[in-house]
Amino acid sequence: MKVIAFVGSSRTDGNTSKVVGAVCAGMKESGHSVEICNLSELDNKGCRACGSCQAGKVEYCAVDDRVTALLPKVADADCIVLGTPVYMMHLSGTAKNFIDRLFAFYVQSNHTARCLPGKKYITVTCSGAPVGAFNNVTEYLNQLFEGAFQMKNSGNIIVGNVLGKDDVLNQRDILKSAEDVGRKLK
Ligand SMILES: Cc1cc2nc3c(=O)[nH]c(=O)nc-3n(C[C@H](O)[C@H](O)[C@H](O)COP(=O)(O)O)c2cc1C
Known part of the structure; x- marks a missing residue:
């Protein structure tokens, strides 16, 4: 399978990145091809609500930036991974x-929806608070991917108690289960 993974954290090698990296390592072990994109490096110009995508004036998006350049890869992928830290009780602005x-x-x-129905998705959320405090973020992502986009849930990884940049390294069980989720992708 072709997988495209997105990291929505401002910390380039922080907890979200490490957990998404573990998922992707598991996927690679199972023979999947994986590309990881750090969203904070993409200079996302943001949706302008121009309506071009809905009017069919462009293939995907009229905004001239690196996110638009990635949309064909999203359309082509079999599985999408999205990782986000919890910022101010919800997903990060970068992810949103x-x-x-x-x-x-x-x-x-x-x-x-077009292009996305039937594709798999996996979410990763990382919070300073303990696991369970911000399940609202995962619920929102499931509502979006499974509900609106009719995609298939291949795993929700929820990580808590990670405030310092490397804190998840003290939770080897989480990293191992993230690898397992990736390895089991079918
Ligand atoms: C701007 C900001 C807001 C945050 N808000 C919350 C929050 O509302 N709840 C929480 O549990 N942790 C919060 N945190 C902590 C992060 O969720 C946590 O450290 C997470 O692991 C960050 O992921 P990262 O290592 O990929 O940056 C916040 C961190 C930042 C920088």
């Missing part, structure tokens, strides 16, 4: 700004 760009795959006229 990216999700707004997935409007290109939403068909507003009849509330369906």
